[in-house]
Amino acid sequence: MKESKLVEMKNKIESLSRVIQSLITEVQRNASIAGGTLTALQVHVGEDEWKKILEELKDKEKRVEKDVEQSLEKRS
Numbered sequence: 001m002k003e004s005k006l007v008e009m010k011n012k013i014e015s016l017s018r019v020i021q022s023l024i025t026e027v028q029r030n031a032s033i034a035g036g037t038l039t040a041l042q043v044h045v046g047e048d049e050w051k052k053i054l055e056e057l058k059d060k061e062k063r064v065e066k067d068v069e070q071s072l073e074k075r076s
Helices: 002-046 047-075
Strands: none
Touching: 002 047
């Protein structure tokens, strides 16, 4: 390969690396915000209500998983 082509590829790789690092930072920031929001909600509703909400979400997730499995079985 020509040196100019290698330099161009190197620059593209460095640019992509910066973009990926920026995306990782943004995902970490979003995770932190989401965690803080959940903590604030938990404090707001109280421990007992929070446990009820978690149980409802777990039940809903189980139903969705079951529906997806049934849907996949029908396709097979």
